[in-house]
Amino acid sequence: xxxxxxxxxxxxxxxxxxxxxxxxxxxxxxxxxxxxxxxxxxxxxxxxxxxxxxxxxxxxxxxxxxxxxxxxxxxxxxxxxxxxxxxxxxxxxxxxxxxxxxxxxxxxxxxxxxxxxxxxxxxxxxxxxxxxxxxxxxxxxxxxxxxxxxxxxxxxxxxxxxxxxxxxxxxxxxxxxxxxxxxxxxxxxxxxxxxxxxxxxxxxxxxxxxxxxxxxxxxxxxxxxxxxxxxxxxxxxxxxxxxxxxxxxxxxxxxxxxxxxxxxxxxxxxxxxxxxxxxxxxxxxxxxxxxxxxxxxxxxxxxxxxxxxxxxxxxxxxxxxxxxxxxxxxxxxxxxxxxxxxxxxxxxxxxxxxxxxxxxxxxxxxxxxxxxxxxxxxxxxxxxxxxxxxxxxxxxxxxxxxxxxxxxxxxxxxxxxxxxxxxxxxxxxxxxxxxxxxxxxxxxxxxxxxxxxxxxxxxxxxxxxxxxxxxxxxxxxxxxxxxxxxxxxxxxxxxxxxxxxxxxxxxxxxxxxxxxxxxxxxxxxxxxxxxxxxxxxxxxxxxxxxxxxxxxxxxxxxxxxxxxxxxxxxxxxxxxxxxxxxxx
Ligand code: ATP
Ligand code: MG
Numbered sequence: 296x297x298x299x300x301x302x303x304x305x306x307x308x309x310x311x312x313x314x315x316x317x318x319x320x321x322x323x324x325x326x327x328x329x330x331x332x333x334x335x336x337x338x339x340x341x342x343x344x345x346x347x348x349x350x351x352x353x354x355x356x357x358x359x360x361x362x363x364x365x366x367x368x369x370x371x372x373x374x375x376x377x378x379x380x381x382x383x384x385x386x387x388x389x390x391x392x393x394x395x396x397x398x399x400x401x402x403x404x405x406x407x408x409x410x411x412x413x414x415x416x417x418x419x420x421x422x423x424x425x426x427x428x429x430x431x432x433x434x435x436x437x438x439x440x441x442x443x444x445x446x447x448x449x450x451x452x453x454x455x456x457x458x459x460x461x462x463x464x465x466x467x468x469x470x471x472x473x474x475x476x477x478x479x480x481x482x483x484x485x486x487x488x489x490x491x492x493x494x495x496x497x498x499x500x501x502x503x504x505x506x507x508x509x510x511x512x513x514x515x516x517x518x519x520x521x522x523x524x525x526x527x528x529x530x531x532x533x534x535x536x537x538x539x540x541x542x543x544x545x546x547x548x549x550x551x552x553x554x555x556x557x558x559x560x561x562x563x564x565x566x567x568x569x570x571x572x573x574x575x576x577x578x579x580x581x582x583x584x585x586x587x588x589x590x591x592x593x594x595x596x597x598x599x600x601x602x603x604x605x606x607x608x609x610x611x612x613x614x615x616x617x618x619x620x621x622x623x624x625x626x627x628x629x630x631x632x633x634x635x636x637x638x639x640x641x642x643x644x645x646x647x648x649x650x651x652x653x654x655x656x657x658x659x660x661x662x663x664x665x666x667x668x669x670x671x672x673x674x675x676x677x678x679x680x681x682x683x684x685x686x687x688x689x690x691x692x693x694x695x696x697x698x699x700x701x702x703x704x705x706x707x708x709x710x711x712x713x714x715x716x717x718x719x720x721x722x723x724x725x726x727x728x729x730x731x732x733x734x735x736x737x738x739x740x741x742x743x744x745x746x747x748x749x750x751x752x753x754x755x756x757x758x759x760x761x762x763x764x765x766x767x768x769x770x771x772x773x774x775x776x777x778x779x780x781x782x783x784x785x786x787x788x789x790x791x792x793x794x795x796x797x798x799x800x801x802x803x804x805x806x807x808x809x810x811x812x813x814x815x816x817x818x819x820x821x822x823x824x825x826x827x828x829x830x831x832x833x834x835x836x837x838x839x840x841x842x843x844x845x846x847x848x849x850x851x852x853x854x855x856x857x858x859x860x861x862x863x864x865x866x867x868x869x870x871x872x873x874x875x876x877x878x879x
Contacts, residue, residue: 311372314640316365316583320373320546328576329545338412343375343545347401348382348419348538351393351519353595354610354617355400357631357652361586364635365548367406378542379408380417384534386518386525394519396610400618405628419538420520426529426537427481430492430511432570434473439510440466441476442493449491452498453506459499460506466495480513483526487513494533496562504559508532536560537567539578547578550585551644557582584641589806590649590876591616592815606819607802611857613867614802614823624799625843625853625869630659649801650877653870660843660851660869665693665700668738668784668832669846669866671796672715675758676729676785678743681709686790689769691739705832707740710788712830717783718759720748727781729759735781738847742767742777784847791830795865796852798825801876829866838864848872 311317323329324342332340345366349359370377379401383389398416401407408415433439442449442463454460473492480490492511500506510533515526539547547560557580564577585593592598593616601607601615610617613624621631634655638647668691686706693700713729722730729735729745736742743761751757766773805818831846838844840856842864850871854864 311368312636312639315642316369316546316548316581316640317372319581320369323545324373332543332574334412334543340543341370341375341410343370343373344378344543345370345375345546345548346378346380346539346542346544348380348535349397350382350385350388351390351397352385352388353393353599354396354619356593356595356598356618357588357591357616357621357634358586358593359400360404360618360631361635361638362548362550363401363404363406364632365583365640367401368632368635369546371406375545376410376415377406377408378415378417378544380538380542381419382531382535382538383418383420383518383520384529384531386514386516386528389519391519396619403622403628404618404631415542417538417542418520419534420518422534422538422541423521423525423529425541426534427511427527429537429567429570429572430529430533431474431477432572433494433510433566434470434477434492436566436570437470437495438566439473439492439494440468440470441473441480441490442466442507443476443490446488453503454498456503462498463493463507466498466507477511480511480527481525483515485513487515489513492527494559494562496559502555502558504532504556505562508559532556532559533563536563536578536580539580540564540567540573544578545576547580549580549582551582551642552585553580554582582642584644586635586638587644587646587807588616588649588652589646590801590803590808592803592809594809597809597815600816604816606816613797613799613855623853623856623867625660625851625867626656627659627663627843630656633659646807648806650874653874656851656870657872660845662694662696664843664845664851665703666691666695666847667703667835667844668705668786669796669835669849669852670712670714670784670786670791670830671798671827671846671849673712673830674715674718674756675788676711676713676718676743677758677760678709678711678763679746679760680762681707683709685709686787687768689739703832703834705739705834706787706790707737707785708787708789711737711785712788712791713759713783713785718745718748718756720756727779728783729761729781733781734777734779735783736767736769736777736779737763738782738784739769740785741765741769742774742779786830786832788830790833792833792835794829794831794835794863795858796827796829796868797855797866798827798868799823831866835864836862838866840864843869845872 347366367377452461493507496505514528611619611623634652688704690702690704718729734744741763743763746760748756749758767777802823804820808815838854840859842854851869852866858865
């Protein structure tokens with residue numbers, strides 16, 4: 296494995312790291328397990344087929360990005376295909392809005408579901424007829440029955456860990472009777488919960504998921520795609536393997552909590568293969584560890600709570616761990632893919648440090664982002680010997696390592712904005728910036744010597760005075776005659792752009808805000824968003840939404856894609872230049 300020079304522990308950006316799922320596919324490809332398969336039109340199938348199967352009940356978050364990069368990434372690396380599939384079997388929580396944003400996020404991350412046989416975008420709800428037909432088959436073949444116990448009895452008879460369950464009194468009802476009831480369930484003759492269709496497996500199985508799990512339940516609910524056509528809906532554990540098999544998925548990757556569901560996944564497919572519904576080889580489920588990110592929550596339910604309680608400003612709040620939030624914060628698709636690659640694929644649950652995500656963004660933007668000057672905590676600097684009406688152009692490279700990207704220019708004038716922290720009336724030890732009698736270089740401009748300051752009635756410094764040396768301009772011969780220890784940045788008070796800047800930071804102060812059932816709302820970072828008015832290099836007027844910059848000394852910033860207007864960009868801090876959380 297080659298390594299990344301910036302971070303030897305991480306794989307090189309172009310070389311995928313080995314992991315157990317990649318090894319598994321390697322072995323399957325080598326053994327020809329899924330070779331020579333044909334689709335139902337007789338066309339050859341790609342060597343592997345994966346799928347990304349979100350439920351359209353919320354916005355995607357960084358954990359989903361992991362699954363997307365894994366499923367689409369493996370398909371790409373092995374010349375296979377990844378199907379985009381909405382697992383929309385649960386009628387009440389799903390909406391078109393979520394379908395749209397999910398598709399948008401997957402595309403934005405750089406993936407798509409097209410290949411030379413067309414678009415592979417599927418909806419589980421399109422399989423409702425097939426799922427129903429297969430359920431009838433299972434009843435007829437003696438593998439499923441309609442149970443008419445009350446919900447309480449069913450729960451009671453399920454047993455518990457270490458204690459076997461009890462057979463339902465309806466378990467051995469004749470198949471014809473179950474079939475008749477099932478058809479009447481479908482016809483709408485019963486109320487929710489009156490009957491349920493269950494697989495007939497083993498009520499004494501040590502695996503609770505094999506104790507005659509439910510297959511279909513009555514739910515008089517409107518579905519966002521099928522409307523009121525159905526009043527019975529398949530259970531996830533029954534539908535999922537069938538969806539995979541219909542789509543001829545070879546590798547079905549899911550998170551670890553589904554490990555105990557795998558025997559039922561296999562049971563469903565084996566029974567239906569016996570019934571002639573599916574050809575072998577059947578899809579195989581393999582589990583990997585969920586991505587948990589420190590200082591973040593990655594659960595749609597908890598994200599929704601943050602929004603409902605107005606703790607953040609919506610799904611796309613730049614502090615949110617949603618894809619739309621990260622995008623608005625200034626994350627690039629490349630940085631998120633790099634992060635997912637560096638996070639790796641594990642077999643047991645672990646936490647990945649937020650610093651890894653932020654580091655991936657820095658590594659991506661360092662090379663891409665144009666440089667600009669921004670004064671975030673402004674203090675007036677007056678160059679008393681600078682001519683009142685003079686405006687003298689200074690220039691700086693757009694990017695220090697890419698001269699081919701050209702130069703930017705900005706004027707220096709008599710009155711400037713500098714950072715408050717770049718002046719100290721009484722300097723502390725080792726302070727080399729402005730203090731009375733000291734010289735500093737105004738970056739890309741002149742050397743100035745501090746002559747004093749003005750204060751308000753409370754003793755607060757409101758302006759700093761200096762004088763400049765006309766022969767000291769950066770880039771001229773005279774510049775070398777001045778040796779100074781400090782360099783500070785500045786913008787012209789007259790020409791700079793006044794702009795709203797939002798300084799975002801981590802949303803939580805606890806690295807594991809929701810671990811072990813903790814209340815994540817108790818560990819909110821009160822300083823996760825600070826809105827300031829800053830003065831920017833005048834060229835920033837032309838910044839377009841989503842444009843990213845490194846504000847020198849401050850970090851990476853993006854022109855907000857929602858609130859910026861032409862000529863008036865609003866900036867979000869995506870990430871600081873260095874990780875200030877490391878030592879905490
Ligand atoms: P949530 O708990 O946030 O609702 P989910 O797992 O219910 O998430 P789905 O829409 O069902 O969300 O997930 C779609 C796919 O994304 C699934 O294959 C799921 O395993 C995967 N996924 C979801 N969260 C993570 C995560 N944190 N890490 C890796 N994969 C994830
Ligand atoms: Mg879910």
